[in-house]
Each structure stands twice: as C-alpha cells, then as structure tokens.
Amino acid sequence: MPDTLTPGLCSGPLPRVARRRRAVAGAALALLLAVTACTGSPEQRSGATDRTGDAPVAVSGPLCEALPSGAEPGSPGSLVDRSPDQALAWIPVLTTFEAAVRATGMAAELSAAGGLTILAPTDDAFRAKFSTANLDHLLLKDTETLRGLLKEHLLGGARPVAELVAAGSVTTLAGTTLAVTAAEPGARLADRAETVCADYRVTGARIHVINKVLGSLPDTAHEEENHH
C-alpha cells in the first residue's frame, strides 16, 4: 500500500510518557522536561509491518495506513510490550472503547491469564451506534450495561484474525456466538462488523480494530441532537 506518511521530526518512541502519565505532578513535570529534546532516530518501515527489536508486527486492514506506523508513537511495533489497556490508549481511533474500559474498571480483566482477543470498535463505529447522550449515560451512569457491551467484544485467548476465520465461529465473554467469515484481508464478524486493522500484538492480547459495535443494545445514533 502507498506510504503517504513520513516520520515526524521528533518521532522517536516516547515510552516513558505513556507509562508514567498518571504519575504525580512533580514526576510528570520532570519527565516533560526530559523528553522535550528529540531522541532516537526514525525506524524504517515497509508497508504495514512494524519492527520492534526482532519481532515484526504485521497489522492488516484498510484503516492501518491511517494509523500510527513505523517510528510514530502508537505504531504497532511500539505496542508489543504494553498491557492491553495501555495499548488501547495509543490507538487514536479507539478513544471511546478505551474510555469504556476505564469507566467499567476492566483494565485488569484485559490482562487475564490465558490471554484475550479484543474486538475494538472505532470511535466512528460508536458514533454510528449511539447518540452522545446515550454514550454519556453508559460511560457515567450505566457501567453495568457498558461492561456487558464490552464483554461482547472480548474472546478468550490471544488469537490472530486468521485463527478466528479458520474457527468459523467464536464465543464472546458475554456468551454470544459470533460467526466469523473471511473478508480479505481480515474477518467479518456476526455478518455485521469487519476488521479494519487487525492483529495488533500487545502483552497477553490481540487487538483487532473493527468498524461496527457488536452486541444487542439498541441503536440510538438517530436521536443525536447534534448540539455542540
């Protein structure tokens, strides 16, 4: 695929920023001052394969080229050593899903023993599904329902997308069975959602970014008041 992105001027990986971003203010201050100078040289990249140390990370799907890659912060290669909840915070199209993980206190559960597969809907998918008021309600007041919704997007075992396709059907942690069919280069799930950037490898989990919200909550996007 065409490489339309170029490395940033100051694009070295900045792992300390993310790892410590909840540090106390004093420590964070020192860190901010410390990372202001550019460090590290941009890594080479080819296609959507990211290299970190000796481990190549090949993500696939139409959205991948619009996501951080190569030496950019948040690239697939930079996320392999991160916990699932941290990794979600680096993929810029997952702000709603990531907020939902925090709202439900499910960060630890994403690092469950035995690994996990995370089918993470994009922000656009959430906007197409829920009105802003509905999303606010879920995030702030109805986290039990939200937890159930997230479980519709979690599978046991850290499984590559090809393995899901080969299996033909999978069962979510909510107990729902999803049919999985091939949809090159990824998968189609429950005849509804497709992977748009699959196979992020993170510590103990696989993250597949998908383009629709799964589960059975009612659509409310049409109620959007669009007041801003």
Place this chain on the structure above:
Amino acid sequence: MFSALLAAALVATAVPAQAQVQPSAAQQQAEPNQVQGLTVVQGDGYATLAWTQLAGATDYQIERTPYAEDGTPGAPVIVGVWRPNRQINNTEPTFADAGFVPGNRFQWRVRARFGTEAQPYSAPVSGTTKAHWGDPATPGENLRTQWENTLGAQYTSDVNEYAYTAAIDEASDRVRVVEIGRTVQDRPINMLVIGYPKPPATPEAVAATNPLMVNCNVHGNEPGDREACLIMARQLAFTKDSKTLDLLSKTTMLIVPTLNGDGRAANTRGNSTGQDLNRDHSLIRQPETRFLAEMVRDYRPIAGYDGHEYGNTNTGDLPMLPPRHQNVAQGIFDESQKMIEGHMYGQGAKDGWWACPYGCTSNANVGLSEETILRNTLGLKNVVNSLLELRSSGGPTRPDESNTANNRRRKTYSALWTFNEFFKYHGASVGDITRARAEAITSQSANEGRIVFRGSRKIEAYPAPHPGEAPPPVDAPTSERILQQPPCAYKLTEEQYHGERTDGPAGKRTTAAQRIAAHGWKVIKVGDAYLVPLSQPQRGLIPLLLDEQAVEGLVAGERIAPTLTGTHNGPLVVSGVACLDGATVRGPIQVRPGATLIVNGSSINGPVNAAGAAGFVMTDSRVNGPVFVAGTQGPVVLVGNEVTGPVNATGSKGVAPLVAGNTVNGPLSCTGNSPEPSNLEVANSVRGPKSGQCALL
C-alpha cells in the same frame, strides 16, 4: 512561457525563507488552464497556499507530497478542495493546508477543475513546515504537551496538563496559574493568567487591563481547542515577538484549559453527573459552571472565545457565532459580529482558513438563543464573544483526514490560529470593545425596553452558502416569549432565596443566593424578602432566571411593578419600597432608614437624600440637585445618570457601590464605604473634583 517563468521567479523572491520553486517540466511550459502564481507560507501547524484565480474554475484541488529526510518523495495526496464559499473574496484564493506533522518537508501543487474535469497542475512549490513552536534548546520554550510529543496519538492527560502549565508558570514571569475552583470529582480547574512583564496581582487589577478569555474545553469529548490553548500559553509565555509583547503589556490573557476536567478524563460530553455544562452557564447548578461565572464576575473579561468541535462535514473549518439572544445589548452583538465577520472572515481569507456561521446547514437546529450556552451568557454579561467550532471531520474539502492524527492536527492548529487572531483583534479593537461594553452596561442598567425569554437576532450567510447549506435558523422570539413591560424588580422569598435546592450534584449543591452572588447581581434585603432590581448591568439575564415565564428559570420571583410612572409635584418621602420608572418628581426625595428607592429613566428636580436605606438604585435619570446616599445597608447603584449638583456616597456596608457612566456637574465624593465603590471600568464624567474612594472612578 516567459511570463510563467517570471511569475515563478517573483514567487521565489516573495517567500525566500519558506518556499523555493523547483524547476520542472510543467513550469517551463505553461499549459492552458494551469494554475499560476502558487505561493506557500508557513504558519504554526499549517501552510497557507495562495494562487492566481483562474477564470471559469469551479473549484481547486490541493495536492501535497511528503519528502523523507533523505529527499525521497512519497506518494502525492489530494489534501484539500477549495470551494467558492470558503472565503469572502474569491478573487484571491487561499487554502490553509494542515494535518501534517509539524517540521516535515513537502511539495505542494494546485489544479483547477472545470465542473469535475481536472486541469493541469501548477508548478510545484516545496518547503519545510514549521516545527513545534519553541527552540528545543531553550528552557521553557522547549516544553511540549503530551499531544505534541505523541504526534497527536494521545491527548494531553489531566496530570500532564497540570505538570505542563506548572512548568510554564515556573519558567515564565508572565504566567500565573490560578485554581479557580474544583470539578465535581475534585479536579483542579486552572486558569493561566498571562501578562507582560508579569500579570497583575489581583483579579481587580486584572479587570483594569481589559482582559480577554478563552474557555478551551467545556465538552470533554471535544478536546481539540484545549491542545491549542496549551500551545498558545507556551507561545505567550516565551515569545520574543515585540508585537505580541506589546499587546501583552496592555492587557491580560485568561486561558481556562479545562473547565470540564471530569468529562475530559471520561471522554464524555457532560461532566461526571452527565450534565452538559454548556447548558448550565445561567443556572450554574454545577460547580464547574459556577466557578467560571465567579471568574467572569471577578476578572471581568471584555471579550471571549468558547471552544468546541462540531460533527458536520459540510460546514466550514471554523464555524463561529456571536451571542444572538435578543436581550444581549445591540452593541455587544454588533461588536461580536465585527470580530467574527469583520476580522475572522477577512483574516481567514488571507490565511486560508474558512470561518463561517455556525449552524450553516439546512435544517440544523443549532446556534440558538439559550441563555444557558456560554456564548449567550457572556453576551448577557456584556462580553463581546464568539463560539468556536472545529469541524470534527475533514469532509469534502479536506479529504485526507481518515487519518485520525491528521484530523486532530488540523483541528487544533485551526483553533490556535483563531485564538492568536482573537488576541490580535482584541489588541487592535480594545477601544471599540470597551466603548460597546460601557454602552451596554449603561443601557442594560436603564431597564428600558422589552424582555425576550428566548429568541435570536438574525445571522446572514456570508458569503453565499454552498448548495445544501443555509444560514443559521432565524430563531425569532414567539409572542409568548416576549414581555413588553418589564418589572422594576423581582421579589424572592426567604425560601426561594436561601432554601435548599436539589438541582445540583449531591454534596455540591448551592442555593439561589449563592448562584445570584456568583453572577454578581445586586440584591436588596427588604424585611424577610429579597429584591433583585432589573436596573443593573446583567439586566438581560435576570428575568431569564427569576421570571415566572422563564424557559429555564431558577425561581419564579414576584414581579414588582413601578410605583410611580407619572409626575409627582412636591416632596416625596419613601418608606418601604418605591420604584420610579419614567417619572417626573418636582421636589425633594427623602428615603427613610430601611426603605428602598429604585429610580429608572426619571427626572428629579430637587435634592435626593437617603440615609440608612436598605438599597438605593438610580439609573438613566436626571437629577437637578445634590444626591446624598449615606449608610446604606445594601447595594448602592448609580449608573448612567446626569446629576447637576454634588454626588456623595458614604458609609455603605457589605456591598461595593456601583458608580459608573454618570455625568456629574459637580463634585463626586465617596468615603467610608466597605467594600470600596467600583465603576466596572466604565468611567464617570465629573465636572467637579473626584475625591476619596471615587477619586479614580
């Protein structure tokens, strides 16, 4: 052919630092309908492309090609589409290209389309874009936000915001970070107070510098403006630009990065209770909005911007809107429009940003008159201001924004452009803004004319909208939303005023009294009730909270009608409450201890004497004789009067007398008032000597 070469040479000369023309085949031979005269000038996070208008062009496409550090070109991408509704002057087309990583190198080309038929590309112009603002080797300047460091992959967290602003405060004498309050979940709500060489020490001293404010993040899931605010704070704190420092030496910039810290952390529109804070600026049920109201009361900004994002693909880069509520003083509306249409539209056309009225899509039911929206609330508080939306998605005019980071960068740098332009506009127009504000304060205090509960002034689409788009809804007031004869005051019972309320978060609830105080209204205690006179600077807002007809009222106060509207011959002795509206009194007025006198738009021929009154309010009136107000137990308000004779205000207790915009043909003397009198920066014109506490008013 020769002329094309000449044009290219001129272009190269015009912008030597930022752009060079590279010789190419296309350039050596100008083709029919080829765009000529392309220039590229670098801004902070954007590049302004300008070219010569081509007769008959339907629109133009902007192409950008990245260059790797070793000079290898990448794949060209169409990043922009210029349409005729982008700017008010179509004869000099411009486009602000943004979304790229600051500091990277690119080549740009522009081509016209006739209908959908693409014409040849212009000769290319290449240049290196500006890196993140600030010398990486200079302490302070080298601070970066989390958003900058991650190239837009992450927004700056609450903790990193506090660390970053504390570091600016530490490194720059120009900046003081003030905590104006706390959110429901106890996050600090900070404000950067920025002046040169340092900001004034107190809110009162800041108010004397005609400050301007930017509210950067009221909806937690609309974070683009906030990142611009954080970058702008660094620019103002460390810039060596003499023009900026000159402006900063004459005023004070107030930046509230995150009013809704809980919503930002949770990525929700509302605060932690789910309340949309931009539907709460009048009722101020939530602590966040109440603290902002108190900030506005104490620091008295004269102009403001309120930052948002908006999910409409068709509208402009930067939808803006003035305070439209019809109770807003005409001059405040006019000045806000002048700032938006007079400056932002014009400057946007120069720099390539597309400012347009918010709501400019058919059937959009947005941009209306709710006084709960900060844009309107600030207008009702006589602050010239605008809403700012950053169009959420790239839409048809910015087709390369499926990349989230590109999209985030375009939004934030367009906000940074707007806030910097706002700062410059304020500096250039401070005389007009303060004049409009002074007129608004005096005209509102006169309590003249109808009250509208909901209803807007009209906003024209300008320039003509693109097909499918329309001006914002007219939103005219309906007859049941109009009160032709406003009362003199509202009377609130003890229960209404001090009673417990349930419309706020548990543990943070406030009474009507606390909210009225946060807005800064004058209240007169009369027996076991409380009078809120309309004749004060926020007259347009008061009925929207206290009238029985209010759409989103606070309490339904009792309307107190004027007691005298005609002519009274002979002495007038006031006991209890008297309200004169358009009255003529031929004789002296004596206000007895504990009584209240409210006078609007009246004429008094004789001395006015009040000793130990509960309250004394006189606006828009003519007095032929001395005015002596002594030992008032509650507020003293003297605004926009013409007095022939001495004016004396002494020994009032508890509330600062307001003495503003009066013409006194005689001496003005104030002594022993606690707190000291204020004029809200609206000077009095005094023929005789000014002395005591009023010496500087």
